[in-house]
Amino acid sequence: MLHLTLESRLRAAVTVVLPDASTANVLVRPAADAKFGDYQSNALMTLAKERKVNPRQLATDVVAQLDVSDICEKVEIAGPGFLNFRLKPEALAGVLAAAARGEHLFFARATAETLRTVVIDFSSPNVAKPMHVGHIRSTILGDSLARTLRLLGHRVITDNHIGDWGTQFGMLLIGWKTLMDRAALDRDPIAELERIYKAVNAACKETPATLESARAELVKLQSGGAENLAIWHEMIRLSQVQFDAIYGRLGVKFDHTLGESFYNPWLKTLVEELVAKGLARESEGAIAVFSDGTLPPKTDPLRVQNREGEWVDDPLLIQKSDGASNYATTDLATLDYRLKEWQATEIVYVVGAPQQPHFNKLFRVFRRWQPEAAAKVKLLHAWFGSILGDDGKPFKTRSGDTVKLADLLDEAEERAFKVVAEKRPDLDAASQKEIARKVGLGAVKYQDLLSNRQSDYVFSWDKMLALTGNTAVYVQYQFTRANKVVRDSGMDQQASLADGQLVLGDPAEFTLAKHLLNFGLTLEAAADDCRPNFLVNYLYELATLYSRFYDQCPVLKAAEPARTTRVVLCDLTARVLRQGLDCLGIEAPEVM
Ligand code: ARG
Numbered sequence: 307m308l309h310l311t312l313e314s315r316l317r318a319a320v321t322v323v324l325p326d327a328s329t330a331n332v333l334v335r336p337a338a339d340a341k342f343g344d345y346q347s348n349a350l351m352t353l354a355k356e357r358k359v360n361p362r363q364l365a366t367d368v369v370a371q372l373d374v375s376d377i378c379e380k381v382e383i384a385g386p387g388f389l390n391f392r393l394k395p396e397a398l399a400g401v402l403a404a405a406a407r408g409e410h411l412f413f414a415r416a417t418a419e420t421l422r423t424v425v426i427d428f429s430s431p432n433v434a435k436p437m438h439v440g441h442i443r444s445t446i447l448g449d450s451l452a453r454t455l456r457l458l459g460h461r462v463i464t465d466n467h468i469g470d471w472g473t474q475f476g477m478l479l480i481g482w483k484t485l486m487d488r489a490a491l492d493r494d495p496i497a498e499l500e501r502i503y504k505a506v507n508a509a510c511k512e513t514p515a516t517l518e519s520a521r522a523e524l525v526k527l528q529s530g531g532a533e534n535l536a537i538w539h540e541m542i543r544l545s546q547v548q549f550d551a552i553y554g555r556l557g558v559k560f561d562h563t564l565g566e567s568f569y570n571p572w573l574k575t576l577v578e579e580l581v582a583k584g585l586a587r588e589s590e591g592a593i594a595v596f597s598d599g600t601l602p603p604k605t606d607p608l609r610v611q612n613r614e615g616e617w618v619d620d621p622l623l624i625q626k627s628d629g630a631s632n633y634a635t636t637d638l639a640t641l642d643y644r645l646k647e648w649q650a651t652e653i654v655y656v657v658g659a660p661q662q663p664h665f666n667k668l669f670r671v672f673r674r675w676q677p678e679a680a681a682k683v684k685l686l687h688a689w690f691g692s693i694l695g696d697d698g699k700p701f702k703t704r705s706g707d708t709v710k711l712a713d714l715l716d717e718a719e720e721r722a723f724k725v726v727a728e729k730r731p732d733l734d735a736a737s738q739k740e741i742a743r744k745v746g747l748g749a750v751k752y753q754d755l756l757s758n759r760q761s762d763y764v765f766s767w768d769k770m771l772a773l774t775g776n777t778a779v780y781v782q783y784q785f786t787r788a789n790k791v792v793r794d795s796g797m798d799q800q801a802s803l804a805d806g807q808l809v810l811g812d813p814a815e816f817t818l819a820k821h822l823l824n825f826g827l828t829l830e831a832a833a834d835d836c837r838p839n840f841l842v843n844y845l846y847e848l849a850t851l852y853s854r855f856y857d858q859c860p861v862l863k864a865a866e867p868a869r870t871t872r873v874v875l876c877d878l879t880a881r882v883l884r885q886g887l888d889c890l891g892i893e894a895p896e897v898m
Contacts, residue, residue: 307412307826308377308401309334309345312391316347319371323364327353334391336824343382343390344820351387361387398819399808399871405822406800406808406874411881413826415459423461425644426452428656429558432469433545433565434478434499437552437711439701439765440658443690446754446891448656449558450838451688454829454889463561463648467640468549470542470565472633476524477506480516482537483523495544521628528630552711556747557891569639573631576639577624585674591627595671607666622667637668638675645679652684654836659689659760688836691762693754701765715747721767722746722779730898741895745771745779748892752778755838755890776846778892781883784849786898788880791861795873808874809867814855818875821851825882829889838890845886852879 317329332349350368354361365387372381377397382390405411416422428448431437437445448464455462481502491498510517527534542565553559577593580586586595596619597608603617610620624635644650655665665687673680693701703709723742730738753770757763773779810816821844828844831837861872884894 307410307414307823308393308397309336309823309827310414311377312345312374313347315372315374316349316368316389319368320350320353322371323367324353324357327357336820336827337390340817342384342388343392345391345393347389347391348387350389354387365389393820395810395816396805398816398823399810400805401823402810402819402871402874402878403803403805403808405878406803408801411825411878411885412823413458413829421460422455422651423463423649424455424652424654425463425465425648425650426455426654426656427465427467427640428452428654429549429553429560430467430469430657431545431549432474434474434496434503434541435545436496436500436708437549438708439693439711439714442711442714442750443693443754443759444656444658445553445556445558446751447688447690447759447836447838448654449556449891450751450755450841450889451654451656451833451836453891454833454838454841457885457889458829458833460833463644463650464559465644466549466560466563466565468545468563468565471567471570471636473524473630474503475527475538475541476520476522477510478503478541479523479527479534479537480520481506482541491544496548499541499544548712552715555715556751557893564640564643566633566636569636569643572639572643573635576635576642577631580624580675583675585671586624589621592623593625594621594623595667595674596621598674607663607670620663620667622671634664634668634671637664638672641668641672641685642676645683650683652686654686654688656688656690656836659691662687662689665689686836688759690759694762694764696764696766698764715750717767718746718750719743720746721771722749725771725773725779726898737897741898744893744895745782745898748778748782748887751890751892752781752842756842758839759837776843778887779898781845781849781887782892782894783898784852785880785883785887785894786896787856788852788876788883789896791856791876792873792880795862795869795876797870797873797877800874800877803870803874807867808871810871811868812855812859814851814858815871815875818848818851818855818879821848822875822878822882825886832889841886841889845883845890848879848883848886852876852883 313332313334316334317332320327320329320332331352332347334345334347337343337346350365351361354364362383365383369381369383369389374381374391378394379392384390426448429441429445431441452462452464478499485502485505487498490501506516506520510520523534527538577586580595581593586593595608597606603609608620608622609617612618622634623632624638625631641653644653657665669685672685695701701709719742722745723739726738726742726745730741749770753763753765756776770777771779773783810819824844828840832841855875859872861869861876864872887894
């Protein structure tokens with residue numbers, strides 16, 4: 307990609323002028339404002355500051371050593387030392403021709419030096435509970451991150467850390483044994499499990515004896531009682547069937563589904579080790595890791611400010627007073643396992659905002675437990691906000707219940723079907739249904755990925771299914787248009803296309819081509835910090851620029867070389883849109 311070529315030449319020029327300077331931060335990026343050029347670099351100003359030299363003088367010296375005349379017009383030094391690069395149309399056309407020949411699609415794949423091994427912990431619903439909209443963001447965000455990193459050539463390991471252990475099973479076991487309606491379980495297993503859980507939970511609050519027997523059932527399960535283990539396995543199996551149905555619809559796959567229970571064999575020794583190392587200690591019968599006091603309280607996850615404004619301990623509990631371990635113990639064991647088993651260089655946890663204190667404490671305790679391993683791994687809690695209803699409160703059904711994911715996906719497909727049936731009455735029902743499926747599911751995913759993950763967003767059927775505006779259906783539609791032009795053109799000689807055959811004349815062509823070139827940078831930015839919204843907005847802009855180009859530049863009726871150039875632009879736009887949508891887990895329909 308041209309910015310990489312510019313970057314490496316700029317680094318070489320810097321090295322000539324300042325032989326001992328580190329050039330790792332010398333970057334060339336798309337210009338913020340097209341007025342000033344196509345790419346820019348502000349690296350020389352930072353460098354001049356570090357070295358206490360005049361930035362304009364440094365820029366002048368570096369530019370004197372910089373030969374980029376095959377790619378750019380004369381390099382401009384602006385203000386205190388910005389460099390502005392304006393691309394030559396021939397250079398841009400050359401990149402397009404290479405892409406048309408299939409040599410690249412505007413992004414570079416990881417090399418042996420840049421390869422990352424990223425474990426992505428996402429979705430992670432709980433057994434015996436329906437997946438609700440809270441799990442949707444994790445599932446959609448995590449899947450998109452996995453797809454993007456994989457496209458960039460990294461080693462990705464996806465792991466669904468399902469909640470299949472914990473105190474709720476004591477109540478579920480009693481419910482199963484005393485309240486269960488077999489016929490209801492066969493009809494809708496999750497609904498029946500949810501019903502018995504709620505009933506027992508309520509009973510526990512009323513009668514201490516029920517609570518006692520729930521505890522006893524849990525102990526029997528945890529100590530390996532055969533009957534309880536069999537029931538527990540059955541509950542997991544029934545839940546997994548429901549999860550798999552949803553993942554199937556969403557096109558989401560996992561490499562591993564190692565639930566919380568998988569880590570049971572390690573928990574006891576883990577607690578013992580932390581105690582032996584002096585990291586954890588007993589506190590009111592429980593065992594916890596307290597602050598070591600080496601961090602300022604503000605940045606110490608193991609301290610919180612109480613109502614009086616005093617900093618007090620907020621330890622990480624790893625064993626309850628009844629001897630049972632908990633969510634945190636499991637997560638410590640899980641982290642350890644992922645590093646040892648998969649040699650992860652990064653672990654990303656795609657989990658909602660409320661769990662920030664948990665992950666902050668977890669990472670901190672892990673750092674103290676295994677400082678060397680921790681120094682080598684990047685741990686990221688890619689947290690996200692909530693989905694809100696029109697009223698600005700957490701998204702609920704009209705009757706006030708939590709919205710179930712399966713119902714939501716059904717409704718998305720039904721609503722999309724109405725739109726498709728109205729717009730395309732000429733298509734048969736099966737085709738209409740297939741388009742509606744891609745449009746409906748695409749709309750849900752796109753809306754979810756569109757906003758910055760850390761903000762809450764208001765769920766709106768009307769907005770997400772609007773035919774114009776920043777929506778999946780708009781992007782999908784521009785894809786089908788571009789694709790159709792390519793089909794109608796009958797052009798199939800792209801593999802042998804010569805650089806000189808493409809000539810960019812019209813500003814609309816130029817603008818579209820430059821945006822195509824930014825695909826790789828966008829993918830990297832989206833993958834680096836789990837921010838698919840960068841990609842969503844990039845694709846929307848591409849679709850908009852394409853539509854403008856299409857309005858302004860006739861394609862099939864144009865004379866050569868404009869015709870070939872424009873068909874190639876349509877083709878590359880279609881390919882980038884399809885690839886980009888694929889990174890969001892959204893299918894691109896051939897017709898709409
Ligand atoms: N099951 C948990 C929940 O639904 C999410 C688990 C997230 N992953 C983790 N390693 N803690 O809240």
